[in-house]
Amino acid sequence: MSLSLLQALKYRSLDTPIHRLDPRVKLLAAMSFLVTALLFGRYWGGMLTVSSSIILSQLILLKVAKSSRYLLTTIRGALPIVGLVFLLSLLGLLEPTAQAGEVLYWALASSIRFLAFLTSFNIFFLTTSPDEFGQLLSKLRIPYVYTFTFVAAVRLAPVIADEAQDIIDAQRSRGVEFEKGSPVKRIKALVGVFVPLLINSLRRAYEMAEALEVKCFGASERRTTYRELQASRKDVLASIVVLSGLTLMIWANGLGAFNGLP
């Protein structure tokens, strides 16, 4: 799994109908994609139908959110691990009664299902800001100390990435070559990036802890909040659409629509 997979999950601030949606609706949609991808489709035909529909729905929604290219980046980044799932599924060929065609289709369907599973939260992560995420966690009654820790970590990720780049530049300026030499030499070169990055991060964590104390973090048990999530009519409508889609899938699954071969 390459870093591009994670890069493709980074929030991008845009003004689109999907970005404006309440994060609870987006979480509901992502959970629906995840549940559908994991539970529905007992045989390869149904599995392929369900998984392809999920990926296609994501693509349409991300198109509206002007972020569809990041779905493709995720798919590209996930290809090695999806390939591994495909190869592992081919182990079914070792069974004495196995039919080659059937195992091949099964391996393909499993790979697509895994891809649908991996991409199910793309719409949520790509269009929900760390602040909205924090508000969502607060609404879910998660203690503020955990919410804050999570949001701070997400916010600091790009800062640490920039710092890592600075350190790499500093080491390259001292004659370190990251792209040349044996794998052992390259790993050794990365130590020169990891050590200062760790020390700088620890220092920043201490400074942030002190700043939080100065700002009376945790002074009262029930803190007030500046912004709270307010669902609009559009959000309610979007939730109804998502729930209807999920109900339809459950109903179709109950009728055995995803059980047979295509």
Next chain:
Amino acid sequence: MILLDSVWYRYPSGTVALQNVNLVINRGEIVALMGENGAGKTTLLKHLNGLFKPTSGRVEVDGVDTRTTTVASLSRKVGLVFQNPDNMFFCTTVFEEVSYALMQFGFSREEAEERAEEVLKTFDLLQYRNSSPFTLSGGEKKRLAISIVVAWMPSYIAIDEPTTGLDGWGKRRLIDLLLNLRDSERGIVLSSHDVEFVSEVATRVVLLLRGKVIADGPAVDILTDPRLLEEASLLTPQIPTLIQELKRKGLGDLNHKCLKLDEAVRCLSEIFSKTGSHFRGEGG
């Protein structure tokens, strides 16, 4: 000689950081790049050892185009000291930190040790040779970062914001070190907002504004021009301000420019010799 010929640089985000920059930097001069935050000073410095390649135009170091060679081989000629020295350290001891780059550049163990010892002595860090670099004070870390680069004796040394975190004595010591390096025929390029420090050390000043060079000339000309400095969001150093103020009040009619302390003493002596009796009269 470092040559920047019509250099443009655009970040992947689309921000244009350098616009048509033309510069020649020679050995034996101390060039200060000055300008407000975001003017393009650090971006320009990173072009000198090939960390950044120009989007258009070319950068040449002693005739070698930076696009045709690696950062490692260019760094042998142009040593770059980063603004945050912590980003450069990762070894267990100060001594290993200095000798690390020497080994990277293929110096023998004996030669690396000899050079590291010598440079630590020059930068007054020898007593910390077995200490962790992370335990040093801000000024000592800055000196260590510069000594790491000086150890392999590059022809040019580029220093990003050399005075950040330095106290008065730290700056004084740094000025002496830089003047010594200049005397050993090295070209020094530094980026700084610190007009007082630049007044003391630079032979030439390049003013940058939103990626463009708006002035390039002898330090004494640029740093005594309040209009130019204001355009680059910089304050006039104290000595030229004092001389201009005296002139404005009619105390002295000085045509030559003063920037450094010894020049100011000469100017003031001249004023006092002409108006000394007047001062004494007022005082009494």
